[in-house]
Amino acid sequence: MSRSSKEQEIPEIVETIVTVDTNFENLSNKLKLSKDVRNKAWDYWQIVEKVTADLKEISKSDLLACCIYQAVIDTRMPYGPTDPQLQCGYIGQPEITITDLLMSSEKTVTSLFQSMNVLRDVISISEAVKYHLTQLERKFCIVSGIFHTFERVCKTVFREEESRDMKELSVPDFKERKTLCWVLFLLTKGALLTDDLLVDAFFLLICCVEYIIRSTPGFQLNPPLDNMKITSTENADIQEVTMLQKLSEIFGLSFEEVLTVQVNRTEAYFESLPHIDGELNVTSLKEKYSTAYRQEGDIDEMMFLTREPHILPQEQNGLETTSLTNNNETSMTPVRAVLDNIQELKNILTNAGDEPSQVLNEYFQNCSANPYSSILNRTEKMKDVFIREYVSLTNDNHRPVAIQRYMLAQRLYYRVMEAMLNYEKERLSQTDFSKLLNIENFHRSLLACSIEIVLMTYGRSWNPSTKKMGSDDSKFSFPWILELFKLHPYDFYKVLESFIKAEPVLTTDIIKHLQSTEIKILECLAWKPNSPLFSLLESTEVTTVSMCSPSPIPLERTSSAELYLSPMRTPNRRGVSPCPPSPRKPLPSPRKSLQSPRKFGDGSPEKSMPKKSQSLNLFINKVCRLGYHRLQQLCTSLQIPKDLQHKIWTCLEYCISRKPLLLKNRHLDQVLYL
Numbered sequence: 297m298s299r300s301s302k303e304q305e306i307p308e309i310v311e312t313i314v315t316v317d318t319n320f321e322n323l324s325n326k327l328k329l330s331k332d333v334r335n336k337a338w339d340y341w342q343i344v345e346k347v348t349a350d351l352k353e354i355s356k357s358d359l360l361a362c363c364i365y366q367a368v369i370d371t372r373m374p375y376g377p378t379d380p381q382l383q384c385g386y387i388g389q390p391e392i393t394i395t396d397l398l399m400s401s402e403k404t405v406t407s408l409f410q411s412m413n414v415l416r417d418v419i420s421i422s423e424a425v426k427y428h429l430t431q432l433e434r435k436f437c438i439v440s441g442i443f444h445t446f447e448r449v450c451k452t453v454f455r456e457e458e459s460r461d462m463k464e465l466s467v468p469d470f471k472e473r474k475t476l477c478w479v480l481f482l483l484t485k486g487a488l489l490t491d492d493l494l495v496d497a498f499f500l501l502i503c504c505v506e507y508i509i510r511s512t513p514g515f516q517l518n519p520p521l522d523n524m525k526i527t528s529t530e531n532a533d534i535q536e537v538t539m540l541q542k543l544s545e546i547f548g549l550s551f552e553e554v555l556t557v558q559v560n561r562t563e564a565y566f567e568s569l570p571h572i573d574g575e576l577n578v579t580s581l582k583e584k585y586s587t588a589y590r591q592e593g594d595i596d597e598m599m600f601l602t603r604e605p606h607i608l609p610q611e612q613n614g615l616e617t618t619s620l621t622n623n624n625e626t627s628m629t630p631v632r633a634v635l636d637n638i639q640e641l642k643n644i645l646t647n648a649g650d651e652p653s654q655v656l657n658e659y660f661q662n663c664s665a666n667p668y669s670s671i672l673n674r675t676e677k678m679k680d681v682f683i684r685e686y687v688s689l690t691n692d693n694h695r696p697v698a699i700q701r702y703m704l705a706q707r708l709y710y711r712v713m714e715a716m717l718n719y720e721k722e723r724l725s726q727t728d729f730s731k732l733l734n735i736e737n738f739h740r741s742l743l744a745c746s747i748e749i750v751l752m753t754y755g756r757s758w759n760p761s762t763k764k765m766g767s768d769d770s771k772f773s774f775p776w777i778l779e780l781f782k783l784h785p786y787d788f789y790k791v792l793e794s795f796i797k798a799e800p801v802l803t804t805d806i807i808k809h810l811q812s813t814e815i816k817i818l819e820c821l822a823w824k825p826n827s828p829l830f831s832l833l834e835s836t837e838v839t840t841v842s843m844c845s846p847s848p849i850p851l852e853r854t855s856s857a858e859l860y861l862s863p864m865r866t867p868n869r870r871g872v873s874p875c876p877p878s879p880r881k882p883l884p885s886p887r888k889s890l891q892s893p894r895k896f897g898d899g900s901p902e903k904s905m906p907k908k909s910q911s912l913n914l915f916i917n918k919v920c921r922l923g924y925h926r927l928q929q930l931c932t933s934l935q936i937p938k939d940l941q942h943k944i945w946t947c948l949e950y951c952i953s954r955k956p957l958l959l960k961n962r963h964l965d966q967v968l969y970l
Contacts, residue, residue, distance in 0.1 A: 316341075320360055326400045327392050329364070337367035347418050358411045361401040365408065366421065368392060369428045372593070377427035390593035394432065398606040405595060405607055409433050432594055434492045437757050438485070440608070441494050441630035442501060443600045446481070448629075450474045452546065453505060455516050472578070473508060473516070475601060479581045480504045482597050483569070486588055488561050490690040491771050494757040495634050496697075499554050502547065503562040506540045511575045548635055550642075556696045633765055634756050640803050641704070641753050648707040656714050663730040674739055675706055678781060682747065685780050689771045701750050708746040708799075715798035716856060723855070737787040738860045745791050745810075748777045749802075752809050765805075774813050775821060785821035786829045789814060790911060794856035818919050819964040823956075829915075833956050836909045838916050859911035916953055919964065923948050926968055 320341065324334050340363035348359060372390050373379065398405055412429055415421070456470045468476070481504045489497055514522045524539055540558060544551040570580040582598075589596050599607045652660070652668070660668045679702050686698035721727055732738060755770040778788060792814045796807055822829055927948060931941045951958050951967055958967055 316345075316356055316360070319357065323360060323364065323401055327364070327396060329367075330391055333364070333367045333371050333391060336371060337364045340366050343419060344415065348415070351414065351418070354411050354414055357401065358403065358407060359415070361397060361403050361408060362411050362415055364401075365394070365397060365412070366425050368397070368593075369425045370422050373424035373428070376423045378423075389590050393590065393593045393596065395594075395596040395599065395607070402606075404605065405436060409436075434757075436595060438489070438492050438494055438497050439482075439595075439597050439600065441757060442481075442497050443608070445498065445629050445631040446478065446501060449501065449505060449547065450477060453509065453518060453521060453543075454512070455518055470516075473512065476576060476578045476581070477501075477505055477508050478601055479578065479585050479598065480508065480566075480569075480576065482585055483581060483588070484562060484565060486585075487565055488693070490694070492757070493755055493770065494630060495638065495754050496557075498631050498635070499549070499557040500562060502540070502543050502549065502554055503558045506543055506558070507562070507566050508576075509539055548632075548639065550638075553697075553700060556700065560696050561693045630757065630765065634754075637753050637756060637803060637805055641708075641750070641806075644799065644801055645704065645707045645711065648711040650703060650707060652710055653714060656710060656717070659714075659717050659727065659729060660733065662727045663733055664728065665730055665734055667730075667733040670734070671739060674736075675709075675743065678740070678743055679706070681780065686772075701754060702747065705743065705747040705750045708749065709743045712746065712795055712798045713742060716794055719798065719855060732860060735860050737783070738791070738856065740781055740783060741788045741791045742795070742856070744777050744781050744783055744788060745795050748774060748813070749806055749809070751777070753806065756805070774816065778821070784826075784828055785817040785824070786827055786915070789817045789822065789915065790859040791856045794859075797855075814918075815922065818915075818922050820962075822915070823959040823962060823964075825961050829912075830957070830960065832909065832912055836912050838913060838953050859914070916956075919952050920949055923952060923964055923968060926965060930968070 320338065324337070329337070341360065344359050344363060348354060354362075368390060394405070394408075397403075398408065409429070412421075412425075416426065416429075450470075450473070454470050454473050481501050484500050484504055485497055488500060509517065509521065521539070521542065524537070524542060540554060541551050543549075544554050566576075570577040570584075585598065589598075595607060597607075652671070657668065660666050660671075679699075682702050683695060683698045686701075687695050690698075717729060720729060720732075751770070751772045752774075755772060756765050757770075775785065777783075778785060792810050796802060796810055924945060927941065927945055930936075931944070936944075948968060
């Protein structure tokens, strides 16, 4: 580089430093930051500046806002998110709120999330900041997902135009009713929504709207609500349609589920709030929310009402959904997408019962040892465990909700079990499934899979940052269900593929979720130190499929019965085809237990021949396929030659099939990178 060009760069660098320093001081003064927070934020900036020089997706002003955000959170949580004091709430108010930071720096909340998500990949961020960022994004996803639907609810329920009666009686207008509904919802959400589930938040919203309707004159309501008799659910006649029931019908909700929320959670809370002349005191509610907002220091969610650009996401719609139903709504909102998925699951279970069907009972009776009693006892025990742990992560008011969701899962469990047995009957031409139906882990895994599907369906939410629907941030996200029932991932994996085959009308979202669950098990969860996989590998011969060709041989489809009964059932039995062996010469293994049977001088094999397990073969081959796919992606990105790629694959396959202990307590990608 010439001397003149260097001389030109120096003033530009100096100017950049001066500009950043000036912007930092101006922003700090505007926010009235304390000396401790300023110093901590500037220390962060000096770290960030060194590693983000080439990051074009984040501007300097975005980075400054991120540094101040980190400093504020670390100052407030010096001992991290595990500080016992946080269980009782923050001691004092923060210096600034997230809304203060956004408005002063002229940034949006989604840009803050996006910048922080990029930043935490390149620098070390404290556990306190990670925890707060996750919680903040989760809460924002709920409110932003609800708000668009809230506006439609208000326009459906309340009249927007002023009538003569409204002017004469000086009653609150549409805007005031809308404000009252929103602040009531925010307070209710803060007090009662212990797990940030979008559908639960919508149930709370409908209960809030119904409570406001009770004190709203009929002429302020739209048809058909204007002519309905305002009657509490407790006092309503059997034939009478209550307001809550009508609202549930209008907005496509399950009345039983909303009623459970109203009776067990919202009604007592509403009555505890300040009232004037029998109506909620909106001024007191606003003050109560403002106090809570300042104490938490997060986002002022009241600003959604004024459509504040720093808070409201630019794109609230446009998400893709895989709904199987024909929905005529002009826009698919996050709430509508979740409700559609729930309804699709319920449609599948329309004819399913809470008890084993007649067909299932016939299968049970055909067994040499009838499993009926043990199945019922097991489902009751698992029900008790599920409800107890669900309530412990929420609160006791959620007990009816936990019961409802478990019963949905139990109906799905019986339905899928029946479909699996029908398939086995057709495949094997037999009706005695004593061995399968008396395997404890088969039933526990099948019921756990059913519960996982229900939890996933109810747990989906909209993420404005990624613009995707997902259910990964819930307290009940996988692998919570495995930890709950103390199930080994390898046992759980055996039912996944058969579950999808047995229930062909599962939604695409559910199928994708089960497939992603299988991938998590293959790449990591099955390789935990206490996994039964390792003892099985010690005593079983593994045959892998060649992945050398561009289009590897497809794996043989198997049923859960085959996987759970293997290796008790020999691989060459009718209806079972072993995985095709690799055409390549097998790599020698120094580990005796995985070697091919050694022969003596007379050509006869040793007496202790290794067993063959179809379930283990299939599992290892799936791990190999996943590793091969990851390797191809990595080699393509790094432009690695084909011959070298083949050598890397040979080493990786050898590690997976011959040295599986290398995977113990590791991720598949770690072995790949080695």
